[in-house]
Amino acid sequence: MTELLAARQVKLGDAIKTGLVAGIVAIFVSAIGMVQRFDSRIIFSSVTFSYVLLIGIFAGSGYQAARPPLRLEGYEAPKAGVRNVLAGLLAGTAGGILLALFILVAGTANLRPIFPNISPELVEILAFGRELGLGATLAALAAAVLGLLGGALQLVPQRLKKAIGGTFLWIVLFALLRGVLAPVTRGLGITSLTDLLYERQGLSIAGLVAVAVVVFSSYFFLAGRVRAARGGLERLPENRRRIVVLAGLAVVTLFLGAIPQVVGVFLSEVLSAAGIFLLMALGLNIVVGFAGLLDLGYVAFFAVGAYTTAVLTSPISPRFTPELTFWAALPFVILTAAIAGIMVGTPVLRMRGDYLAIVTLGFGEIARLLFLSDWLEPTFGAARGIRRVPDIALGPIVMKGPQDYYYAILLFVLLAAYVSWALQESRIGRAWMAMREDESVAEAMGVNIVAAKLWAFVIGAIIASFGGALFATRIGSVFPQTFSVVVSVTILVLVIVGGLASIPGVMLGALALVALPELLREFEQFRFLIYGALLIFMMLKRPEGLIPSRRRTRELHEEEVEQDAWLKAEAAKQEAN
Amino acid sequence: MLLEVTGLSKVFGGVTAIDDLDIAVGEGEIVSIIGPNGAGKTTLFNLMTGMILADGGKILFDGRDIVGMRPSQILHLGIARTFQNVRLFPEMSVRENVMLARHCRTKSGVLRSILRLPSFRKEEEETKKRAEEALGFFGKRLVGYRFDQPAASLSYANRRRLEIARAMASDPRILLLDEPTAGMNPRETKELTELVGKIREEKSITIVMIEHDMQVVRGVSDRVIVLDYGRKIAEGSYAEIAGNERVIEAYLGTKATT
């Protein structure tokens, strides 16, 4: 064996750069009004959500700056030490100095004509309500300390690291989600729990301690157990494993079924809205995640489903009024969606990547404009849309409120999730995956690319049309303006943030990104900013998403680097021969 | 003849990569194709598998002209290949890479997959079994825990082996190997040479191989075809080729210019 080179060290210069980036991010979120907007949301005592945001930015920069470099082939494994903490401190200090400068400038010069959000109130928040010089110094110091703490986090063992990070996140989440928890505890008849956890604003001391203890200990003691349990499950004999899986599914279904009764009308409404997006995200995941076809016009199929349902069920649909029930209309919805899928899929069969994205983007707009056009007004009513789409009825039971709709939507979401799972583990699923990774090799290895692509488009279209059908009956009317490109982009964000091709990831992504802004109104204004930032972050740092599909985690980043280093060395050896 | 190429030509821009080429391969043969870099060997494989379209000429496989067919159809007929610059599906597992090659020999559609009918389960089991068998052909190298590893995690030599396993799993009648020993060390090269013979003996698959390593060429080929500038400049047993003036000239000529 050859001797190993000394371990690579963190670069302090890079740490300062990281810190400066964090400082710029902090200034940016201040200047666009995020900090001030979040200041009314109290987490605990006098700590508001805006402080939590800034804490996250600076501690995060310290943590990032202190991250030990990757171990490369031929080097010793890097060990975190004083130097890493120092890197964290440097990053925090650099960012803090930038922020302090910003406070000083914003406090003395009037920047409001250019940045309307840089207000005296903002300065007061950033300067902890002190006078300018002292406040700026305090802010810089706080940032430096946070950077140091973030850097120090690199020294603790992995398990503890996760527990600390998780505790922080859950405390914030609990404080933010008071509005969600209150109706839940009311529904369960345990309002005393929320009374204990919360003060008039934010968490109470008891609540803080309780959440911290519970979350920390579950992270700390359950770490590894989950994976072990899964491993144990996989070792069970086939028939017993099936029983366990079925039992698990039954419990989950019961739980999901009980939700609307427990959480009440408002939350059911939010969940229904998120559920429709989730349904479509699952559909788009088949197109983009499985088959690798970047479709930016996915909203077209949503519109087709909604309009088909409206035309066939509404008593005042302009041209024909068959007045079918929702269920009787469903086969026609599936049929039109499949035809639409083939119509969009066929012309783009030979296109790849960016070209495909641009052309499908066009198709999405064409669909909207067609429904809006005078030409089709006799059928679709142009801008007036189609009203009085009836509620879904199951025999004599009519689904009326959001609590009923929750069940209809849940049914279709479960169906889409099952279909995704079934297709992923099948002949066509493998063909899609192969096509995504290398289209020409997939074709050379026997995949009929035309059929595989059209199937992806058709199945994606059908799932989106279910979303449209549910949407039309839930709202009770359809208008062309609803089906804008923003819908396509939102769904794409859900899919990418959730982790391309990972079904649980897409589900979590949809709930978090659609339901959260709905619950926390102050997010609404920054929704697309946050989506954009998340997208960039995901593309750069975690191409595998929040919950990567299992096949993607198998490939550890570090291993890849080692592999490449090895390959390069091999290639060099050959050159030499 | 199992495979008969007549008057084949392919021009890229101004470059004539294949120039009025005639080649024939009989059932059960192992034929090596050699020639300097840029002679058009890989292009010939691309034409034979339908990955690019010929400008003229015919490629008869078992009496049928396959020019103009889609690559997937050609694989279905029984021509499988490997690539000079290994092209696996890096994120798919080793087993899945090989299972994919069974695509043309199986038929479960979307509906059957969703309904998980018994026929689907049976076919899926069978596909898995066949894939593992194909991987088993390489001894212990690609079996066991390796089944579930992503193809990207394999070493270079194993990636080449996996590519051969993938091609074999499609039950081809003829296997086209593009520089199968490139980047391998002498021991691995020797092993692979033996393997090529074994594939023919045990699976009765006809083999056409592009190869630079003359030891390998001498070791396995029944016949050697030499290409230069897209034309066949010599053909015969290894011994005949080795003494051929034009062949030596072609090799020396390019060495002198590059």
Ligand SMILES: Nc1ncnc2c1ncn2[C@@H]1O[C@H](COP(=O)(O)OP(=O)(O)O)[C@@H](O)[C@H]1O
């Ligand atoms: N797709 C392509 N486009 C343009 N030129 C190509 C293409 N493929 C091969 N060529 C050219 O055709 C010639 C033959 O290439 P190739 O078949 O790869 O040679 P070999 O495999 O014998 O080294 C070379 O001059 C190469 O540059």
Ligand SMILES: [Mg+2]
């Ligand atoms: Mg070549």
